[in-house]
Amino acid sequence: MSKIDFKTIRVNGTELANVLGLSNMRITQLEDKGVISRNADKQFTLSEAVIGYIEMLRKKPSKTDANYEAARARKMEAAADIEEMNAAKRKGELVEIDDVADIVQTEYGIVRQRLFAIPNKIALDVFSCENPQQVQDVLLSQMNEALSELKYDIGRTVDDDQGDDSETVAEDQPSGMGRHLPVSL
Numbered sequence: 001m002s003k004i005d006f007k008t009i010r011v012n013g014t015e016l017a018n019v020l021g022l023s024n025m026r027i028t029q030l031e032d033k034g035v036i037s038r039n040a041d042k043q044f045t046l047s048e049a050v051i052g053y054i055e056m057l058r059k060k061p062s063k064t065d066a067n068y069e070a071a072r073a074r075k076m077e078a079a080a081d082i083e084e085m086n087a088a089k090r091k092g093e094l095v096e097i098d099d100v101a102d103i104v105q106t107e108y109g110i111v112r113q114r115l116f117a118i119p120n121k122i123a124l125d126v127f128s129c130e131n132p133q134q135v136q137d138v139l140l141s142q143m144n145e146a147l148s149e150l151k152y153d154i155g156r157t158v159d160d161d162q163g164d165d166s167e168t169v170a171e172d173q174p175s176g177m178g179r180h181l182p183v184s185l
Helices: 013-020 024-033 046-059 066-091 097-127 132-150 158-162
Strands: none
Touching (some): 013 024, 024 046
16 A cells, blocks of 8 residues: 655645635635645645644634733623613613704704794884884894794703693603703703
8 A cells, every 4th residue: 555645735725625624715715814825836735734724723812812801801891881871871861963963953943944934923013113122122032032942941842833832741752752852961
């Protein structure tokens, strides 16, 4: 029986993948990382490829490796941060920026609408004024009313701009309803 010289056996990528139990893509990745390399004939020397793969596996960080521990600690800190944010959100101490942007956009629309309505609303009142002070008082009254729409009261709802002065308590509304910001803001 002749002796097999394993140092001379050459295989292609698919054959090496079969020997190592890997995919062709993983063989390409190992080649790109320099773990294994092809010869001039574009094939792998089987023994060198197996040795390179085994050495790479030995160098993989173990659970006692400092890098592994640092990565694990970062992962745990990130999970704790997420849990803290979720708790703060449930307590009403933290809000989604999209929610705040929606509220600000709604407020802007209300104030814009109110300011544009002032001339039509006060035309007759201004016409009947006898002096500039009365004109100023009428204008200030209407501007204060329009700008008061920006002021957040915990119990105020979207229905306020239809002249309904009724108030509802924030806790009575389903989550995400109304125009309420957390008190801490």
